[in-house]
Amino acid sequence: MPVLPGAPVDWMLRPVHRWIWGDHDRRVRKLLTFGEVETDGGRDILRAAEMTPDPLLRRLYLEHAIDELRHGDMFRRRGAALLQARPAAAAGFFGGSPLPGGHGLEDLAIDGEPDRRLLAFLHVAEKAAAGRFKIYREVVDDDPPTRAIFEEILRDEVFHMNYTYTQLTRISPRSYRWQVWRARATRLWKRYLGVATALAGVIGATILTIMYFVLLPPFAWLAKRGADREAPGWNPIAGNRRDSSKSQY
């Protein structure tokens, strides 16, 4: 199965990808984030290897997990090497959240999931990742070691993409197409949920910040006065506290 050139949206976003990867600090952050995501994905697939009753799948999942863990290590090492090459840029650099994007398995639920769903999900995720990594490989032309990492990972992704599809057709010969479409729809739904949750988070944080500055000042004044009255050191513990079994206070 050939590697797709990436989703249309990724191709449209190529200037954005180029902008992200063109900056040293953002490149480091991306690589380190990828390191974590690949490692997490590897552990999820390892879990699948431990759960599946199918011996062949267990071996394949295990090899897949080993690959993902190795990819995580490669990304981390490269990110760390770039960081060491320009350490001054690291100051205050990791204070915020990492940039969104990258490749990962997005809260993959392993326990209780049948193999056909896992394989379909892995296939769709690997295919998307392979397309995106192909774009990344092109936009890091100026950085041969990073490009080499993407090339190596791309080769592995092709294997992962192929084995997941082949095994899906083996264990679910009549419904494999439906499983793949279902995985695509689930992935899309999770993306939507992710965006909606992030948006809700921003709205919630904005409202709480407004409340903080509008409603809290008098309470803050009282709390600070209370703090001034507290002497550091030992505080006695009230005897009745230990008998209060029902109270959350």
Next chain:
Amino acid sequence: MKILGISAHYHDSAAALVIDGVPVCAVQEERLSRRKNDAGFPLAAIEWCLDHAGLEPADLDAVVFYERSMLKFERILTSALRAFPRSWKSFPHAIKNSLGEKVWVRGIIASHLGVPRRKILFTDHHASHAAAAFLTAPTRRAAILTADGVGEWATLTVGHGERHTHRRDGLTDITLQREVRFPHSLGLLYSTFTAYLGFAVNEGEYKVMGLAAYGRPTMVAQVRRLIRRTPDGAFALAPEYFEYQTTAGRSYSSRFVDLFGPPRHAYDPIDLETDEGRRFADCAASVQQVLEDTLVDITCALHRDTGLSDLCFGGGVALNGVANARILAESGFERVFVPSAPGDAGCALGAALYADRMYFKNPDREIPDHPFWGPTVNAGELAKAAREDGQTVEDLDETALIDRIAAELAGGRIVGWMDGASEFGPRPLGHRCILAAPHSREMRDRLNRDIKDREEFRPFAPVTPLETVDRYFELPPGGARLARFMSGVFPVRPEWREKLAAITHVDGTARVQALERQMAPRLHALLESYGRRSGMPVLLNTSFNVAGEPIVNRALEGYSTFRRCGIDALVAGTTLVTKHAAAARPLTEGVA
């Protein structure tokens, strides 16, 4: 009476079941979910505990949560208010975090388990620590010390406990008399240095302890500017050096950085040959010394106040084995008891025991003195999987297996060892271990490189039979008790250091486990067999996991770890699997 204890929502959640006053089982959620330090609601752990005992939730008499969640929320809110307006960034995060799930514990437990809300009880966080330390220890009367980052408000408490076994009612008393309150916290002081040194908070504290041995305490004066002793014998932190009470992003302030220099980034290696590497080691040594001095002072005072000979020590700070050894040596207490799970996971067991003894006033019961409360390994599962993969599988009788493993170890091979129920707590105490010969530095480097993938400065621990521990290690009186659950760091006798190079830390010490035969008879037999071959019944014993993963639980988890790292042989029960080169070959695209 059937009581389920739960700890959750901060780090390392767990569940424990106590029936008629005796623990039946306990397990950390991470061992089942396979997510290290899993802090989520421990549904898998609860289900396993109930299944193990053959109970339905309706059979439970009480479900006890290990802390008072609203009181904790009060502390979070009050801290944000006190830091106004500097806390504006952390406030939305803190409120969302708390209101999202953490304060609705009663409802969450009721909805997950379907138990009536009246059956859901709460204990103080530090009372749970105290109960976990005192009620699991084989002592009738003891002073109690608990210390961690923070519970509700308390960060450190002192008190005493007594089992009234001579009285007809057999009641138990746990009295915590005094506490130090947030933001003044020994645990948070140490965690701040953990973050400053580039390690993960609540995970990398033991790395700071390991690094400390490479440094000199040249910055004690600076650390003492962060923490001053109060006239009543407690301590107070200087808030201007910390930010954990105002922000979620960073625990130390710019003034802290002015005092100690630039922090280490998590991805920078620690090179102890450089000035920068030595500065970090000196920082670690300095905060370690201040922590030890403070704990020794507090425990000396506690010994004077109580006049008791035993101390039970709980809370995450009790994982600091170097400090524990100094407490034993200098405080005046003759015995120091640290449970196998002194951290928050252990609070699940502590909360259940506390409710049994203190709320329901049930008579005291003797508690088995071992840490093996988790799921049992299934050797058949391992044999089946390994055979399907074409590995070499042997089922041996007990004596032959022990001899064979001893021979493998003596031949320089590394063995994954799974036996019976898993340990409750972070230490490999005989049932989920990676074992190796302890004699050469090469073995230490091989383990670090091929299996554990961890920093060079971190030491490996030894295990040896209780009967021979004094021959190789300098244990003070009472040291064997501390070494039962690997809770103390003691000197390796100088004449043995070269022959035990893989487990001797740079300062000549080791976090030894003194293994009693009754606690783990098979490992004890293996140590004796290895001793007959090598002349030294000592093995290197490290937790059965690789970096970033929880300790293995089921046989298949041990097997998948064995398959992808440098472990040469794997044992579960009497099943032995050895690595087969052909079976371990990588799969190619041809398979697909």
